[in-house]
Amino acid sequence: MKKILTVVLFAGGLLLMNHQLEAQMKIGFVNTEELFSVLLEAKKADSLLQQYQEVLRKTGEDYQQELEEKAKQFNQDSSSMTTLQKETTRKKLQDLYSRVVNYNQEAQQQLQAKQQDLIAPLQKSISELVNAVAKENGYTHVFSRDALLVVPEKDNLLPLIKKKLNLK
Secondary structure: OHHHHHHHHHHHHHHHHHHHHHHHOOEEEEOHHHHHHHOHHHHHHHHHHHHHHHHHHHHHHHHHHHHHHHHHHHHHHHHHOOHHHHHHHHHHHHHHHHHHHHHHHHHHHHHHHHHHHHHHHHHHHHHHHHHHHHHHOOOOEEEEHHHOOOOOHHHEOHHHHHHHOOOO
8 A cells, every 4th residue: 555655655756847948848839931021121131232242243244244344355366466466365364264254152151241241140139039028928938930740829939029019
């Protein structure tokens, strides 16, 4: 009888302890891409990035057009040039071609750097915002939505974040 009572009390203690652990741990998730898309700062950053990309693209097109015009001019004038003039002009065209190719690579790197400069502060503010909302609502763990396959919608922090930001 004592053994049965001990087992029942032990099992009851385990159930009580499990219930307390569940009460202490609250897990939520947030779709960071969707959160990013609703932030006004993200829209501004995206607009600035597109403007920057357009400037880089236009500069690259100008380089390309200059190269094409000089190559066309060389083809037209080459019959009247001396061998030395042809070699000098070819060298200039090769240098210009290298500048065009290098510019395209540099422009891609500049665009990525600009994107990082614009997005890094937003990522930090998103992280701080998620932490604040999680703390206010008693969440102990918050995961990114894309890391989870099945989640209950009631644990989605995005509506709480939108409410905090006064967004619909």
